[in-house]
Amino acid sequence: MILRGKAWKFKDHVNTDDIIPAKYLNTTDPVELGRHCMEMIDPDFHKKIGKGDIIVAGNNFGCGSSREHAPVSIKGCGISCVMAKNFARIFFRNSINTGLPIMEAARACDDIDQGDEIEIDLEKGIIKNLTKNKVYKSTPFPKFMEEIVKAGGLLGYLKNHKA
Amino acid sequence: MGYTITQKILLAHTDKKEISSGEFIMADVDLCLGNDITAPLAIKEAQKAGLKKIFDNKKVALIPDHFTPNKDVNSANQCKAVRDFARKYDIKHYYEVGAMGIEHALLPELGLVMPGDLVVGADSHTCTYGALGAFSSGVGSTDLAGVFMTGKVWLRVPESIKFVFKGRLKKWVGGKDLILHTIADIGVDGANYKAMEFCGETIENLPMDDRFSMCNMAIEAGGKSGIVAPDNITMAYVKEVSAQRQKMAGLAAKAKMLSSDKDAKYAAIKEYDVSRLEPQVALPHLPSNVKPVSQIKNVNIDQAVIGSCTNGRISDLRIAASVLKGKKVNSRVRLIVIPATQKIYLQASKEGLIDIFVKAGGVFTTPTCGPCLGGHMGILAEGERAVATTNRNFVGRMGHPGSEVCLSNPAVAAASAIKGRIAHPQEVA
Numbered sequence: 001m002i003l004r005g006k007a008w009k010f011k012d013h014v015n016t017d018d019i020i021p022a023k024y025l026n027t028t029d030p031v032e033l034g035r036h037c038m039e040m041i042d043p044d045f046h047k048k049i050g051k052g053d054i055i056v057a058g059n060n061f062g063c064g065s066s067r068e069h070a071p072v073s074i075k076g077c078g079i080s081c082v083m084a085k086n087f088a089r090i091f092f093r094n095s096i097n098t099g100l101p102i103m104e105a106a107r108a109c110d111d112i113d114q115g116d117e118i119e120i121d122l123e124k125g126i127i128k129n130l131t132k133n134k135v136y137k138s139t140p141f142p143k144f145m146e147e148i149v150k151a152g153g154l155l156g157y158l159k160n161h162k163a
Numbered sequence: 164m165g166y167t168i169t170q171k172i173l174l175a176h177t178d179k180k181e182i183s184s185g186e187f188i189m190a191d192v193d194l195c196l197g198n199d200i201t202a203p204l205a206i207k208e209a210q211k212a213g214l215k216k217i218f219d220n221k222k223v224a225l226i227p228d229h230f231t232p233n234k235d236v237n238s239a240n241q242c243k244a245v246r247d248f249a250r251k252y253d254i255k256h257y258y259e260v261g262a263m264g265i266e267h268a269l270l271p272e273l274g275l276v277m278p279g280d281l282v283v284g285a286d287s288h289t290c291t292y293g294a295l296g297a298f299s300s301g302v303g304s305t306d307l308a309g310v311f312m313t314g315k316v317w318l319r320v321p322e323s324i325k326f327v328f329k330g331r332l333k334k335w336v337g338g339k340d341l342i343l344h345t346i347a348d349i350g351v352d353g354a355n356y357k358a359m360e361f362c363g364e365t366i367e368n369l370p371m372d373d374r375f376s377m378c379n380m381a382i383e384a385g386g387k388s389g390i391v392a393p394d395n396i397t398m399a400y401v402k403e404v405s406a407q408r409q410k411m412a413g414l415a416a417k418a419k420m421l422s423s424d425k426d427a428k429y430a431a432i433k434e435y436d437v438s439r440l441e442p443q444v445a446l447p448h449l450p451s452n453v454k455p456v457s458q459i460k461n462v463n464i465d466q467a468v469i470g471s472c473t474n475g476r477i478s479d480l481r482i483a484a485s486v487l488k489g490k491k492v493n494s495r496v497r498l499i500v501i502p503a504t505q506k507i508y509l510q511a512s513k514e515g516l517i518d519i520f521v522k523a524g525g526v527f528t529t530p531t532c533g534p535c536l537g538g539h540m541g542i543l544a545e546g547e548r549a550v551a552t553t554n555r556n557f558v559g560r561m562g563h564p565g566s567e568v569c570l571s572n573p574a575v576a577a578a579s580a581i582k583g584r585i586a587h588p589q590e591v592a
Contacts, residue, residue, distance in 0.1 A: 022200075025200040025230075027241075040558050040564050064287065066286055066287040068305060069200075086352075090287055090303060094305065097303055097305040142319075154317075155211075155309065
């Protein structure tokens with residue numbers, strides 16, 4: 001799958017209260033959650049982004065709570081992929097389990113600037129910075145995680161692997 | 164080569180003959196849990212995937228504790244969804260308001276977790292039960308749905324970091340201070356993907372409530388889990404809680420007294436001499452932004468919260484009451500005390516602690532997570548600051564993004580409520 005969009009830069013330690021404040025966890029609706037995505041950092045984030053845009057972050061993205069509403073909110077507001085230098089573990093597994101595309105790519109995250117036009121080949125793990133004319137590679141996932149991703153998420157994987 | 168206690172527990176929950184760090188496993192789950200904000204998503208996903216029956220209705224705990232008693236209509240609907248699901252699938256461990264408590268205080272109290280168990284929960288502070296010598300880790304709602312259907316969870320076998328604590332703790336210093344000190348040292352991602360193993364003479368003498376506080380905050384260092392190998396203190400607690408459960412005779416016998424092998428390999432070993440450690444306070448806006456309380460001057464507060472899955476247990480309330488007895492809360496401060504379970508509530512009443520809190524000018528509420536995550540029961544306005552015995556102080560955690568949260572132990576929170584600023588308990592002794 002090829003994804004394309006504008007880069008939205010974030011720092012280290014973007015936490016789950018940043019991504020979706022707890023007061024909105026009284027709903028599971030992706031559209032409603034998407035409206036409040038990153039509200040603590042920028043209340044207009046959901047309005048500013050274009051569908052398919054890409055989050056480019058630093059270390060420990062998604063730290064804090066286990067709330068799966070975090071990747072749901074990110075997907076719900078139209079972001080197509082989250083790229084970070086590395087991820088907090090529960091956010092990482094929630095993204096894999098729910099089919100939010102994520103990529104671990106330290107060099108890309110350091111190099112890409114706010115607003116750069118990015119094209120991603122998810123299967124090959126190739127990131128193209130169309131604005132700067134540069135190419136980066138993401139860290140491949142372990143095979144087991146690739147299988148969950150291919151199945152569209154955990155429940156699809158479990159269905160395929162029913163004992 | 165030897166195994167860590169974490170590896171031993173994981174291995175025992177597969178049918179493999181050996182195990183190594185980095186490996187992916189599908190592990191059998193002894194207990195899974197969700198609450199009123201994470202379970203609705205799990206239920207939605209499980210039903211979408213065609214859930215027919217729960218793998219074992221005695222191994223699922225559903226605790227509506229975050230936005231309860233129902234905070235608003237949306238929360239009421241979410242709680243209803245969980246209630247209906249629990250009834251439909253005859254979930255044995257569903258606790259309604261009235262029996263409900265903060266999940267990570269309630270489930271150990273009910274004897275639902277034993278040493279050697281493997282527990283996963285759709286709540287990041289599920290790592291709390293590592294204090295009982297179990298492998299216990301936070302996961303997502305879809306993971307929980309997967310466990311409902313299969314009784315198994317996928318896990319990557321973690322490396323462990325060994326944290327050795329030496330020295331006798333000073334007065335007013337407890338488990339909360341030990342874990343804040345640790346997080347300050349290694350950072351909020353210092354234990355990312357790893358199991359945190361707490362040991363050493365200080366831990367061997369640490370009461371259960373303090374062990375729960377420590378393991379509770381393993382996630383705040385990015386840890387997959389925290390664990391204290393079971394010992395006499397663990398077993399005394401296990402025997403006490405099992406004795407209170409009828410029809411659970413022999414429960415204590417199920418406990419697996421595991422420990423790490425002498426030649427187990429660790430990603431790192433950290434040693435701390437805590438004999439001089441004073442109460443620690445995490446200043447805004449990271450749990451790692453920690454200073455000793457004596458170095459914090461003129462930090463005024465508007466609210467003090469004593470409670471949560473970190474420090475809402477009876478010993479926490481006793482410590483806070485001992486500081487507040489005969490004193491008055493500063494007129495500018497709102498003191499909110501939240502016992503973590505109904506049992507703790509009644510115990511606090513019996514011991515006269517509620518009297519102390521109310522006469523001091525504080526309030527004593529029903530068990531709930533409430534203000535910890537900015538839900539209800541004590542939200543902060545712009546420009547306000549709270550000291551809380553909770554576990555996170557990110558921007559906007561307890562309310563307006565222009566508010567601040569400082570994390571502390573119960574004694575500091577109580578002393579601060581009296582002084583109107585962050586204070587060492589010695590100042591009001």
